[in-house]
Amino acid sequence: MCTALAYKTKDFYFGRTLDYESSYGEEIVITPRQYPFAFRNGAKCNEHYALIGMAHVAGGYPLYYEAVNEKGLGMAGLNFVGNACYGKEKEGKDNIASFELIPWILGQCSTVKEVRELLEKINVTNLAFHESFPVSPLHWLIADEKETITVEAVEEGLFVYDNPVGVLTNNPPFPQQMFQLNNYMHLSPKQPKNLFSERLKLQTYSRGMGALGLPGDLSSASRFVRAAFTKLNAIATQKEEDSVGQFFHIMGTVEQSKGCCEVKEGAYEYTIYTSCCNASKGIYYYTTYFNHQINAVDMHEEDLDGKKVVVYPVLQEETIHYQNKTQKD
Incomplete structure (x- = not known):
């Protein structure tokens, strides 16, 4: 289960948590402009x-979990189990396998407006990357600095939804995620007033009581509400460090601790990594479950006209800064 987020201060930021019970060997991957993409429909690019983004590289091919392109467009795929439905190839359509959708869109679109036009021609197919890689049931968050959309391929067809909150989790389908916000319209960062009864002298007894009722469980429906409330009320200065730090604080409200969500006997879902990419500058920031230090990879420090992917390992070991450590043998 995961949460994805689009966030704007001076620059535009895009990122996600990856919550799962095991890692698939993900790495930070930069795909330069002349890397030869060969798509299953026969198209070559x-x-x-x-x-730049997080991906598992298989046979030299980047299977992106999420990425942004050099134009500032971001896209993330999130689990959509039980609802995602991909079909067979259709004549007259751009037949794109689900694992190809991120490079297909980010490789040629610079804005969400262009994505909308491209999606009118797309049919998402159920082809697997390899027989050892099962097809992942996904839906997608796509955003630039001006607008955000959610894309869902379901049994009834391919749907594109405006996403005014800039947040996506897993299930239920996006229209139902948005509808449930009606249940929380009373939440506020301000202290509440007594509307219960004029006959009772009720009063607040703690700070933060305006958010009483904000769901705190780990379900995707509750994480959507919690991330939306936090994101829409969080404030940050225009400084890069403040914006990046605030992004990670927002995502911290939906992080999962190992041991709290058992998915099968002895296996627990946890937040494997959290990413925050400054899409305006092409800087990919991340933390991991075992390393809370914010690490960064700048795509513009690499040769973006190259033909081979550039891969950086995810730093997993915790880094602790001692302010008064004494050297001891």
């Missing part, structure tokens, strides 16, 4: 926008 030898020149495209450069991408």
